[in-house]
Amino acid sequence: MTARKLMQNISVDCVILGFDSEQLNVILVDRTLILPNTSEVVFSDLTLTGYHIYEDEDLDSAAARIVKDLTGLENLPLKQFYSFGALDRLHHPNDQLWLEHCGDVFSDRVVTIGYYSLLPSTNVNFIQKGRNAAWYPVTSAKGLAYDHDFVVEKAIEHLRYKFWHEPIGFELLPVKFTLSQMQKLYEAILGTQFDKRNFRKKVSQMDYVVPLKEKQIGVAHKPAQLFMFSCDVYEKTRKERFDFFV
Amino acid sequence: MTARKLMQNISVDCVILGFDSEQLNVILVDRTLILPNTSEVVFSDLTLTGYHIYEDEDLDSAAARIVKDLTGLENLPLKQFYSFGALDRLHHPNDQLWLEHCGDVFSDRVVTIGYYSLLPSTNVNFIQKGRNAAWYPVTSAKGLAYDHDFVVEKAIEHLRYKFWHEPIGFELLPVKFTLSQMQKLYEAILGTQFDKRNFRKKVSQMDYVVPLKEKQIGVAHKPAQLFMFSCDVYEKTRKERFDFFV
Numbered sequence: 168m169t170a171r172k173l174m175q176n177i178s179v180d181c182v183i184l185g186f187d188s189e190q191l192n193v194i195l196v197d198r199t200l201i202l203p204n205t206s207e208v209v210f211s212d213l214t215l216t217g218y219h220i221y222e223d224e225d226l227d228s229a230a231a232r233i234v235k236d237l238t239g240l241e242n243l244p245l246k247q248f249y250s251f252g253a254l255d256r257l258h259h260p261n262d263q264l265w266l267e268h269c270g271d272v273f274s275d276r277v278v279t280i281g282y283y284s285l286l287p288s289t290n291v292n293f294i295q296k297g298r299n300a301a302w303y304p305v306t307s308a309k310g311l312a313y314d315h316d317f318v319v320e321k322a323i324e325h326l327r328y329k330f331w332h333e334p335i336g337f338e339l340l341p342v343k344f345t346l347s348q349m350q351k352l353y354e355a356i357l358g359t360q361f362d363k364r365n366f367r368k369k370v371s372q373m374d375y376v377v378p379l380k381e382k383q384i385g386v387a388h389k390p391a392q393l394f395m396f397s398c399d400v401y402e403k404t405r406k407e408r409f410d411f412f413v
Numbered sequence: 414m415t416a417r418k419l420m421q422n423i424s425v426d427c428v429i430l431g432f433d434s435e436q437l438n439v440i441l442v443d444r445t446l447i448l449p450n451t452s453e454v455v456f457s458d459l460t461l462t463g464y465h466i467y468e469d470e471d472l473d474s475a476a477a478r479i480v481k482d483l484t485g486l487e488n489l490p491l492k493q494f495y496s497f498g499a500l501d502r503l504h505h506p507n508d509q510l511w512l513e514h515c516g517d518v519f520s521d522r523v524v525t526i527g528y529y530s531l532l533p534s535t536n537v538n539f540i541q542k543g544r545n546a547a548w549y550p551v552t553s554a555k556g557l558a559y560d561h562d563f564v565v566e567k568a569i570e571h572l573r574y575k576f577w578h579e580p581i582g583f584e585l586l587p588v589k590f591t592l593s594q595m596q597k598l599y600e601a602i603l604g605t606q607f608d609k610r611n612f613r614k615k616v617s618q619m620d621y622v623v624p625l626k627e628k629q630i631g632v633a634h635k636p637a638q639l640f641m642f643s644c645d646v647y648e649k650t651r652k653e654r655f656d657f658f659v
Contacts, residue, residue, distance in 0.1 A: 176420060177498075177524050222522050226498035250496045250526050252423075252472040276468050278423050278526070280496050332578045 173219045176274040179229045180217030180315065181245060182322035183238075185286040186339040188348050190304050191355040193319060196237055197299040198312050200261075200268055210261050214312040215319070216300060219273065230282045239295030243284045244338075248325040249318075252278040256314035265312075279313075283322045285338040305355070323356070330356050334375065337396035343379060345391040346370060375401035419465045422520040425475045426463030426561065427491060428568035429484075431532040432585040434594050436550050437601040439565060442483055443545040444558050446507075446514055456507050460558040461565070462546060465519060476528045485541030489530040490584075494571040495564075498524040502560040511558075525559075529568045531584040551601070569602070576602050580621065583642035589625060591637040592616060621647035 183194040195213040202209055216237045220229035230245045257266065257275050266275055286293070294300050308319055329335050336352055350366045353359075370376050375397045383390035429440040441459040448455055462483045466475035476491045503512065503521050512521055532539070540546050554565055575581050582598055596612045599605075616622050621643045629636035 174422060174522070177423065220498070220524075223500065225500055226496065226524070229498075247495060249493060250472065252466070252475075252526070254469065254471055276420070278466075278472070278524070280498070280524070 171221045171223060173272065174222055175219070175272070176277050178217055178219045178277050178279040179226060179233055180215045180251075180279045180281055180318055181230055181234050182215060182248075182281065182283040182319055183234065183240070183243065183286065184283065184305070184322070184326075184339065185302060186348075186352050186355065187302075188341075189351060190306065191339075191352070192302040193305050193308050194238060194294070194300050195303050195308060195311070197301075198261075198265065200265055209264060212261055212310065212312050213303070213308070213315075215315045217279065217315075219277075226280050230280075234284075238293070238298055238300045240293060243286070245282045245284045247280060248283050249281045249321050250278060251281060251314055251318060251321075253314060259313070262313055279318070281318050281322060283326065285326075285335065287339065287341060323358075326356055327358070334396060334401055340396070343381065343393040343395055345383060345393060347391060349376075349394070374404050418468045419518065420468055421465070421518070422523050424463055424465045424523050424525040425472060425479055426461045426497075426525045426527055426564055427476055427480055428461060428494075428527065428529040428565055429480065429486075429489065429532065430529065430551070430568070430572075430585065431548060432594075432598050432601065433548075434587075435597060436552065437585075437598070438548040439551050439554050440484060440540070440546050441549050441554060441557070443547075444507075444511065446511055455510060458507055458556065458558050459549070459554070459561075461561045463525065463561075465523075472526050476526075480530075484539070484544055484546045486539060489532070491528045491530045493526060494529050495527045495567050496524060497527060497560055497564060497567075499560060505559070508559055525564070527564050527568065529572065531572075531581065533585065533587060569604075573602055573604070580642060580647055586642070589627065589639040589641055591629060591639060593637060595622075595640070620650050 185192050185194075194216055196216055197211065198214050199211040200209040201207065216234050218233045218236070220226065224232065226247070227245065231241075231243070234243055234245065235241050254276070256279075257263070257277060263275070266273055294302075305319065305323065309316055311319070326335075330353075336349070336356065339352055340348060346367055349370065350361055350363065353366070354361060377395045377397050377400070379393045379395055381393045383393065431438050431440075440462055442462055443457065444460050445457040446455040447453065462480050464479045464482070466472065470478065472493070473491065477487075477489070480489055480491065481487050500522070503509070503523060509521070512519055540548075551565065551569065555562055557565070572581070576599075582595070582602065585598055586594060592613055595616065596607055596609065599612070600607060623641050623643050623646070625639045625641055627639045629639065
């Protein structure tokens with residue numbers, strides 16, 4: 168059996184996003200450089216779930232394999248959104264030290280293909296124990312390795328565009344959700360604040376957000392009504408209303 | 414001066430589209446393999462405007478440089494839409510012969526970053542003389558080199574998505590256009606046929622498609638009324654109407 172060969176200058180980076188009813192979170196991986204034969208930590212920072220691709224795998228397979236290796240998560244819906252090839256994307260001192268430590272395995276000119284994934288809710292149990300990966304609020308994901316601050320920014324920008332045009336937000340909500348959760352998600356993605364009454368008025372015009380005869384259970388506050396997203400109603404009403412790019 | 418180094422396994426391919434009032438066209442480049450020291454043509458086919466990137470240029474710069482080198486066109490609006498990395502994307506016999514002919518310059522595992530560009534109208538004069546590039550109807554762009562059939566398909570799919578949500582179609586029309594031209598463009602991109610009366614009824618509801626007090630000049634048929642796209646009106650009415658993903 169011959170060893171699989173990594174492509175030195177092509178990688179995949181995944182922005183895995185999850186909403187925990189309060190804020191939008193992203194999975195990040197610990198990158199700590201420890202001096203060989205000592206326990207001295209040279210630096211410690213965070214990266215997206217990413218790695219180089221093998222010569223014998225396509226981009227989608229590489230993304231799935233990398234996410235599984237780093238988090239244990241399988242069968243995530245992973246979608247490409249942008250590729251990054253700035254000349255200085257690996258030029259931060261930490262990145263240079265890291266590359267030096269890795270020897271000749273990687274080039275210092277790497278083009279990375281960005282993927283994103285939306286998970287229905289964040290749950291630390293999703294990530295297998297013993298992994299160096301964990302959830303972090305997107306708002307605090309700054310000073311990441313390589314150009315990963317920019318990659319996260321671009322993913323959110325992409326998502327924001329899709330958010331205005333498709334009901335993809337519901338992929339991030341639990342199957343049954345409250346309007347307060349929905350408003351918080353919209354605010355997190357769109358980077359804006361909505362007036363509660365106006366927001367609810369708009370939602371009441373969305374036939375595909377269906378009120379249920381159920382309320383929250385086991386909450387400390389007054390339990391709120393639950394809602395569901397109906398894909399059927401959305402598809403039906405969308406076709407009736409679609410008028411080019413109204 | 415040291416020679417610039419090409420990256421063996423990373424390229425950029427551009428889908429440059431233009432509408433000539435009748436159909437949607439794409440710029441393709443002739444790829445003819447002639448046996449060295451003879452005039453025997455081994456094969457002849459067509460590729461997108463694409464090439465490998467240099468180690469010292471970023472992706473956007475590479476796209477602009479490649480388009481300029483192959484067509485003479487400068488300052489095109491080039492936008493990334495997708496990256497392609499299937500294992501067999503260079504496995505057609507012509508591609509293998511071509512790679513063999515090129516020697517060790519390129520790898521046979523290449524990831525390509527797809528860009529697209531919309532030109533206001535197709536004009537063969539846009540392409541400098543002596544270039545091997547020319548306009549071809551998108552509908553006839555089949556059997557292209559590498560996976561370029563698929564790249565074109567993906568570009569159209571991307572465009573179709575944007576078309577439903579943004580008035581980008583007007584980038585492909587002349588500044589002053591007829592409704593018949595507009596309908597043909599919509600039909601070409603969306604791959605559908607519209608009833609003339611229904612189409613005009615819909616357009617009449619678009620405040621940003623402004624009728625002019627001008628008609629076509631120098632046409633053999635009865636001159637049609639001209640229209641313009643108003644970006645100001647679009648932006649204004651869009652904000653008023655925007656209601657999430659209505």
